Amino acid sequence: MGGHPGNTPGDAAEFDGGTSRPSAADGQAPLFGAGSQFQEFFNDPRWALAIVRATVLEAAHPQIGAALIDNSTFVAHPWRRLRNTLRSLQRMFGDDEQVRIREAARLNRLHARLNGTDPRGRPYSAMDPAARAWVVATLFESTVTMCRLSGQPLEQHAMERLYAEFQAYLAAMGEQAGQLPPTLTEFWSYYDHVVQQELENTEAMQIILYRLFDHLPAPALLGGLPTLWATGRAVVGPLLGAITVASLPEPFRRRAGLPEVPGAQTLMQGAYLTVGLARFLPDGWIRADAIADLLALSPDSDDPRARAVTALHDRVRRAGALIRLITPLPPQPEPVSRTGTERSAEEFFREVLDQTGDGYLDWPDLAAMARELSTRLDLDEPEETRLYNAYADWWRELQSALDTDGDGRISAHEYATAVPSLAGPALIKVAEVLFDATDQDGDQQIDADEHRTLFRTAFHRDTAGTVRTYTRGAFIGDFLSFMSGRRRSTAYDPLFAQA
Known part of the structure; x- marks a missing residue:
């Protein structure tokens, strides 16, 4: 994967008050809300790939992996988990400081309830400061990697600003300074150390890479089209898994024994480049929260958009019937009625x-x-x-x-x-x-x-x-x-x- 980009000591941003974060009052863009680096990336379609990659790296951390296995709904309810994550990020990185404070308090209460012991007898806690810092580190590093893999590496000043924003995010959660290194140069040494010394081939990581992609349940929008969904998943699932593995740091891939499909590196870079083309669509066409909401919209919903979804369902159902005739996939179960009938x-x-x-x-x-x-x-x-x-x-x-x-x-x-x-x-x-x-x-x-x-x-x-x-x-x-x-x-x- 090569070395880390843009870690020149002389280019570090000016820091204020010993807080390790650039001041929003020094003429630069704000750390939160409109004009921040994060807001530029939130609706970037490439960020979907970056989030998957970051989630895999998070799950490879022993503490986080154990908490996910014992407490998370990401296997049974991945789309709900996605919507809640996007909504939380919107609140934390939005303009309204009171909303941010309220969301940080909610997340801290949620995390305080997640603790236990992993299968090897090691205690874990979602409030562990090092684990919480690693979550933020993976989001930042995966965003930087996203830009590099799609042929548009971040300039040093943009990387500094983005790092400052994620530091501010961690601080808003109440973490003391020092959980993330104060400078970007020091961050890369910290990141390499965690990747090479602390990450493991956890059960949670294996589930995300292989079981989740291969058995991903249909979102509500496609819940009544099992054949069509199974056909698309049979193709896209393994590809997404291969792309994600290829994008992980090479030292960790070797240590974890993750298999790499021949040509996966080329496939991965092509995926980032192709997905990135959607950035040139008109403003407002791609919004992460709107897409997540649409995926959750079922035809029997009382949302006014459901009428259009119902018409789309009818058309796609006909396509699904045709696919069932021409594909060798095993028969898929017929969708169960959702109109108030009994379930077993x-x-x-x-x-x-x-x-x-x-x-x-x-x-x-x-x-x-x-x-x-x-x-x-x-x-x-x-x-x-x-x-x-x-x-x-x-x-x-x-x-x-x-x-x-x-x-x-x-x-x-x-x-x-x-x-x-x-x-x-x-x-x-x-x-x-x-x-x-x-x-x-x-x-x-x-x-x-x-x-x-x-x-x-x-x-x-x-x-x-x-x-x-x-x-x-x-x-x-x-x-x-x-x-x-x-x-x-x-x-x-x-x-x-x-x-």
Whole structure:
């Protein structure tokens, strides 16, 4: 991969007050918001490749890899994870300082709940300062590498500015100075050390590189077109994996024993160059958040764009029928109706309860539900803790009733065999806490705006004429019907079941 670009000591930016970050008051562009280097890259289509690469490098860190395996929903719900990540980055790098402070506090509360022990007995914590710094380092370095691989390497001053912005991002999270080196020159030595000495061929990294790409579930937009999605994934999945492996630092590829497809380097550079051509489309045509929202849009959504999506679905479904005739792919299952019909116990376990996708129900799965709801409602303390505690009580109730072999988790077989009624006191408490958190004005009703806040799957939703006012009893009844009756719901399925 060659040496690091632009690490000349004499070209370092001027720093202020010993903070290791350029001042926004010295006539340069701001560190956050409009005019920052980050904002220029956020909607760059090449950044999709860079984010995948950065995620692989993050997962190769032992602490981060263990936290992902035990707690993350990236396997079962990758598209939801992507939307939440983009939304968080928008908040952190936006113009509004109060939004940034609020988001940083939310992320810190989220990370403080992620800790445990990996299979080798080593403790991990998502609040570990070195691990948090490595996440930021991979985003910065992958952005620099993205530009280099696409034939447009960053000039030294632009690289300095971008590094300062990511340092400011880490500082906004409350980390003390020194977790990232103060200068760009020192950063490259730090980066090489971590790559060569600390990264491992973790299970999380293997899943992202091979299992995730090869078995990536369809986004909501293409959820009813299994044959078409399987055809595209069969081609794109292995290519994306090969491109990502080829872009990783060579010392780590060798040490981790990652196989490299012949010609992968050429393929990788061609991919970055080709994707980069989309930058020349008119302004506004490519927006990362809009694309993520569109992928989450299902035909039965109440979003006004759904009408166009429905028409597109009809056309693509016909194409899918043709592909099914001419391709050797094995038959794909027909899409399941999402119109409120019953789902089997196995489907409910897989689609709703097993949020982490490891085949078992345990506390991280229910914590993921609480995390998603807290994010949707933008909860602060103490409402967030109250919701987590309600889910913890429900987990203890489920474990006591269903964990027949005493291994601390519930298998799909244990769940399906028991055929339980889940509407016990603890689940009712979850519903009550969720109602109180959604009913922000405290009038004991959930109006259209409050309903939209909880159930939207995109930034812009038109729910006029589709949302009735919820009383406490009606809201709790619908929630219990979904969680215990295993009925599909156009409101709750996007929250818990969509990928």
